[in-house]
Amino acid sequence: MQLQLQYFLLLAAALFCIGIYGLITSRNAVRVLMSIELLLNAVNLNLMGFSNFIDPQGIKGQVFTVFVITVAAAEAAVGLAIVLSIYRNRETVDMEQFNLLKW
């Protein structure tokens, strides 16, 4: 029995759902950013699965994955800089207390 495309897609879907759960229920702002990395890795796993099983000669999925890794690294850096400057002003990283825009 060989590895099939559906296994990787199911695995990526599970990782994506775990990432969404972490994104919505986390109170620590750094954990929210870690959940966003989980989401992006789930998408990458999807792209790599498609690249290997549907396009093994052109491997365009792998090229796309390299770009997603690049953008995710840049976004993690900027996001953590934002969290750091919020911490300097508010002395906390509790997401419940970042409610200045709440009506």
Place this chain on the structure above:
Amino acid sequence: MNLAQGVQLVSFGILSVMMIASALGVVLLSNIVYSAFLLGGVFVSIAGLYLLLNADFVAAAQVLIYVGAVNVLILFAIMLVNKREDFAPIANRWIRQVSTALVCIGLFALLSTMVLATPWAVYTGTAVVGNNSVVEIGMHFFSDFLLPFELASVLLLMAMVGAIILARRDYIPDELMPRDTQAIAASTLPERPRELVSAASVTPRAPR
């Protein structure tokens, strides 16, 4: 089933269990440092899955960039914002957690139904030799993916400059330092009164 397929199947099973367990640890554990190290475990197991998908370059790039840079950055950020406080408990928090879990399980059911029901057009031609993925990626980067490649470098420059500007401390020049309390109140947030540090008071120390 020959030995190669058996090894692949067993490796896939071990890596997927590692990945799901580490991901659950990232979102469910209360200690944020444990979560950060388990995130590194997620990244490493995904790199292993990439190796099972004939992608040696992307697996190496995943380990280098995600584990080597992003995870270390997250750990530094945890060190800098580590206040060691217990968040004030909010009432009926379990309602939010249960409803989010239900939504996520519903989303996973929807996605898995779609995955299992779609007739994927899997490539059934001759087997492709998988040890020149770097050459193929390089040829894509310089022919049909050239514009995204250049834009990615601009994006990295923007992100670096932006992160430095956001995260640096701003010192106020000495002549602009506000003297009276009204001016001080005008240049600080009401929620968090912080001390304004003047640039002249910070003397740079030469390393010994």
